Amino acid sequence: MKKLVTPGEVLSDKPLRIDNSLVEEGKTISTIMGMYDDQTSSLIPIEGLWYPRPGEKVIGVIEEARLNTCNVALNAPYKGIIILKFSEVNMVNNDIIEATVKELDKTGTIVLSRPKVLYGGKIMAVKPSKVPRILGKENTMITQVSQSTKASISVGMNGLVWVKGGDVDLATKAINQIVEEAHVSGLTDRIAAMLKSKQQ
Amino acid sequence: MEKLELLINGKRLDGRAMDELRKISITASPIRNATGSAYIEWGNNKILAAVYGPREALPRHTADPDRAVVKCRYTMAPFSSLEEHGRPGMNRRAIEISKVTKEVFENVILLDLFPGTSIDIFVEVLQSDGGTRAAGITCASVALAASGIPMRDMPYAVSAGKVGETVILDLNKIEDNYSDADMPMAINPRNKEVTLLQMDGELTKDHFKQAVEMILKSGEAITKLQKEALRLPYEKAQERYNR
Numbered sequence: 310m311k312k313l314v315t316p317g318e319v320l321s322d323k324p325l326r327i328d329n330s331l332v333e334e335g336k337t338i339s340t341i342m343g344m345y346d347d348q349t350s351s352l353i354p355i356e357g358l359w360y361p362r363p364g365e366k367v368i369g370v371i372e373e374a375r376l377n378t379c380n381v382a383l384n385a386p387y388k389g390i391i392i393l394k395f396s397e398v399n400m401v402n403n404d405i406i407e408a409t410v411k412e413l414d415k416t417g418t419i420v421l422s423r424p425k426v427l428y429g430g431k432i433m434a435v436k437p438s439k440v441p442r443i444l445g446k447e448n449t450m451i452t453q454v455s456q457s458t459k460a461s462i463s464v465g466m467n468g469l470v471w472v473k474g475g476d477v478d479l480a481t482k483a484i485n486q487i488v489e490e491a492h493v494s495g496l497t498d499r500i501a502a503m504l505k506s507k508q509q
Numbered sequence: 510m511e512k513l514e515l516l517i518n519g520k521r522l523d524g525r526a527m528d529e530l531r532k533i534s535i536t537a538s539p540i541r542n543a544t545g546s547a548y549i550e551w552g553n554n555k556i557l558a559a560v561y562g563p564r565e566a567l568p569r570h571t572a573d574p575d576r577a578v579v580k581c582r583y584t585m586a587p588f589s590s591l592e593e594h595g596r597p598g599m600n601r602r603a604i605e606i607s608k609v610t611k612e613v614f615e616n617v618i619l620l621d622l623f624p625g626t627s628i629d630i631f632v633e634v635l636q637s638d639g640g641t642r643a644a645g646i647t648c649a650s651v652a653l654a655a656s657g658i659p660m661r662d663m664p665y666a667v668s669a670g671k672v673g674e675t676v677i678l679d680l681n682k683i684e685d686n687y688s689d690a691d692m693p694m695a696i697n698p699r700n701k702e703v704t705l706l707q708m709d710g711e712l713t714k715d716h717f718k719q720a721v722e723m724i725l726k727s728g729e730a731i732t733k734l735q736k737e738a739l740r741l742p743y744e745k746a747q748e749r750y751n752r
Contacts (some may be wrong), residue, residue, distance in 0.1 A: 312599065313740050313744075314742060315654055315663060315735075315736045315739050315740070316653075316654050316659070316660040316661070316662065316663050317660065317661065317662035317663045317697070317698065327752075329659065331619070331661065333661070333700075334700075336724045338661070338662075338699070339659055340619060340660055340661065341654075341659055341660075342654055342655070342657065342739060354656055354657060355743065356545070356635040356654070356656065356657035357562065357657040358544075358656075358658065360622070386562070386623050386626045387565070387625075387626070388563060388618075390510035408631050416625075417624065417625035417626075419572075432557070436657075438657060489746055490746050490750075492743055492746070492747070492752055493746055493747050495750070499750070
């Protein structure tokens, strides 16, 4: 059975290895707010922070473009940086970019690689813990939204979403609904129904 | 100072029993810009708490390369109490309360996950009626849970005190000023760790034990309220489709 747990709640009397939990005195304890499924013993955060992992796609805004490096605002605990030696993209301040996390280096900066400038469009911030739900299983959810609104959407794991073209308002509304109801089952059907009713 | 009679016919001035809390209501996430926030109404206390971060620790020399640092700012609004509060911002008392609040949360947040950053906790007292540091800690712990910052536990805080030979729980402003002792205490509910213990006045050993018992007993109710406040927005979204 799934249940909503808060920080400090005992998940199990046995020591288990679960994400976002810790073991104290032989008991497994939740450290965040999340949905705990005791059959699969998985704890999915409903409130959480983004922690950079190599290979993740992020959306950011260029804060300061210099000759060799660019500082990127990522809406995260650490600053992002692009080393221009490895890329041939021209970037100026306030450009919205899509990039991949290369590493989190020792000084506490997120090194990004493979930048791509996203021209125009609109950027919105969502809770990073809801990003997997926005994407859906094998990106089904986001494909559904972008196909029916004809908008091009790019979702960063850091919780920034870029939307351009098509019905931007409807796409934004759909994403906001996903964020709000991420923990309620049957979400894909509801979003499909919502998109269909708005289109007519 | 003239002694005030605080207990009349076995009841307190506001009609509460000796071990009765004031009415508490907590709202989670009222502030959109913050990472996490909470609002508490504890009797006549009205307190807003907001958490920002983990973010870059500024000024840079405050950062710790091994763990996150917690910064706390407790302030009373100039209009918060009947007495004059003068200039807004930090005075001696606010600096002290900021420090003890910081130390409560340093012990529960998993700081080593975010090295080099700072977690900023703001506690703003809008209206005060005694026991604001306890209410502030209770509120800030809900704000931290709502922000998704990993914590070992959700602490709560209450004060207990003594009038004559009677131990009372959750002192209000008048009781705080004229009682013989006042002891705020912050506790991690899961393993009953004490993270804050201060005392004004004097308590005997027996009275101290009695006060701690009262606090631990009332803590169950407070923890329940904190959890309900956090669950409410999610249960509301769920209810919309379960009807």
